[in-house]
Amino acid sequence: MYGKLETRTFLAMLVGVSLAFVLLMKxxxxxxxxxxxxxxxxxxxxxxxxxxxxxxxxxxxxxxxxxxxxxxxxxxxxxxxxxxxxxxxxxxxxxxxxxxxxxxxxxxxxxxxxxxxxxxxxxxxxxxxxxxxxxxxxxxxxxxxxxxxxxxxxxxxxxxxxxxxxxxxxxxxxxxxxxxxxxxxxLPLGDERERLLFAKFAEVTRATVKGNLLIAIIQGALGGFIFWILGIQGALLWGVVMAIVSLIPAVGAALVWLPAAIYLAATGEIVSAVILTAFGVIVIGLSDNLLRPILVGRDTKLPDYIVLLSTLGGIVMFGINGFVMGPLVAALFMAFWGIFVREFGEVPGVPVNNMHVTTTETQQSEKPRPD
Known part of the structure; x- marks a missing residue:
């Protein structure tokens, strides 16, 4: 009895000290x-x-x-x-x-x-x-x-x-x-589970940071380039703004170039408006639609709509860091539920593969990852 009390007291103090350390690092x-x-x-x-x-x-x-x-x-x-x-x-x-x-x-x-x-x-x-x-x-x-x-x-x-x-x-x-x-x-989660979760954490972080930043750089550079070609004032500023808003999936750089195209058309610069619209839809838009699923969605093994919603939710909750934190939380959520389904029985009507944690992936995760 006394030994159990000691263990519980130690675990309670361990949790308390850990929470204090997290607050200290906040x-x-x-x-x-x-x-x-x-x-x-x-x-x-x-x-x-x-x-x-x-x-x-x-x-x-x-x-x-x-x-x-x-x-x-x-x-x-x-x-x-x-x-x-x-x-x-x-x-x-x-x-x-x-x-x-x-x-x-x-x-x-x-x-x-x-x-x-x-x-x-x-x-x-x-x-x-x-x-x-x-x-x-x-x-x-x-x-x-x-x-x-x-x-x-x-x-x-x-x-x-x-x-x-x-x-x-x-x-x-x-x-x-x-x-x-x-x-x-x-961690008391079991080595197999922990390696799987660490592998998922590393995979999603790499995919979202590299993918989103690369897409942002490409779209910002393309947007600033076309603004400069058309003689729009502040091309550097708008290029950087397009790079920032391109972190928002599905909408992205259109928040900048579309109003600019409308204004050009309103002021009689029809040719410039058409060029900007065509460039925005074909070049800038396709760069997002083609690269984002490849660089972000495929590597994270998350559906496109989950990537979109988790990115928006992450930005609301965590600010600029949310474009990584959002998909990361979503991927860990899917990984935890995948482990639960695999180990405690399948959910009726939901195949295990839909949970994005397969037996092959689990076996691969058993190998130590240096990440």
């Missing part, structure tokens, strides 16, 4: 999460270097991290800095009266009177919609301006988070395999 959730993502994505690079350099873990981790800095972190920082600077420039032009969003909407309304009638069918006042759009546009530019000022005021905090991310990524690249083995020994 302010650093972003750097920790992206350090894990870097270690997972660049693990193949690390393994390739290990075969060439030999058993020198510190040097291998350092070289892998340098490659990551050169091809990912530094370009992303440059793009974010450009976005904030362009946003501040737009806000200043609005304040000085060089840009008047309300007039642009009025031109569209004058050229396409049917728009006002369309809104009226749904009981919506076009003038009210116009004011809301203008407020949203001005609010967005104000947000960019605040981010520019905040970046200058919180430079130390920003670089502290960046340094922490790089620091953690180094140790995860060096000791990731040992940490995974330690967690497998510590």
């Amino acid at each position: 302010p650093f959730f972003g750097p920790i999460f992206w350090a894990v993502a870097i270690a997972l994505i660049f693990h193949p690079v690390r393994e390739g270097l290990a075969r060439r350099v030999g058993n020198r873990p510190n040097l291998i981790a350092l070289l892998t991290l340098l490659i990551c800095l050169i091809i990912v972190i530094i370009p992303v920082l440059a793009l974010v800095t450009s976005l904030v600077a362009e946003g501040l420039s737009v806000y200043q032009k609005i304040q000085e009266g060089e840009l008047r969003p309300g007039e642009y909407i009025d031109r569209v309304n004058q050229s396409f009177p049917a728009i006002e009638a369309f809104f009226a069918q749904f009981g919506m006042d076009f003038a009210e919609v116009r004011d809301r759009v203008v407020s949203a546009f001005v609010g967005g530019s104000q947000f960019m301006a605040k981010q520019a000022l905040g970046f200058g005021q919180n430079t130390f905090q920003f670089f502290l988070g960046l340094a922490l991310m790089v620091y953690l990524a180094f140790f995860l690249l060096r000791d990731g395999s040992k940490l995974v083995d330690m967690l497998i020994r510590a």
Whole structure:
């Protein structure tokens, strides 16, 4: 009896200390999460270097991290800095009266009177919609301006988070395999299940980060290119904005190029409007429709509609990190239920394969993964 009491007390304290540690790490959730993502994505690079350099873990981790800095972190920082600077420039032009969003909407309304009638069918006042759009546009530019000022005021905090991310990524690249083995020994879920779940975590993280970021870069570059070709002001800004909104499946970059095409048509630039629309639908749109299922949906073994809903839900719950966290939670949900169905009996009318955890996948997961 006394031994049971000791065990329960120890387990209760273990849970309490673990929760306290999680709360302690909460302010650093972003750097920790992206350090894990870097270690997972660049693990193949690390393994390739290990075969060439030999058993020198510190040097291998350092070289892998340098490659990551050169091809990912530094370009992303440059793009974010450009976005904030362009946003501040737009806000200043609005304040000085060089840009008047309300007039642009009025031109569209004058050229396409049917728009006002369309809104009226749904009981919506076009003038009210116009004011809301203008407020949203001005609010967005104000947000960019605040981010520019905040970046200058919180430079130390920003670089502290960046340094922490790089620091953690180094140790995860060096000791990731040992940490995974330690967690497998510590967690009371059964080694087979734990290896399956760790494999699913690594698979989904790689697929969503690489897939979504690659799609965002491609769509942003294509959108900025066509805006530059057509002489649309702020091509760099709109290209970066298209890269960001392209993280939203099914809608993506059309949130930017479609209103631009409508405005070009309203101002009489029919040829430019047609070119932008055709380019947006055929080139930008197809790049999303073709690449997203291949790079994200296929690797995560999730249906397209689950990828869409989980991405949107993740962005709402976790912010920008949600484009990875959402599909990750959905994939782990499917994996847990797949394990349950396989081990505790099939759900009537639902084949085990629909749960995305097959016997072959489970057998593969029994092999230690260094991720």
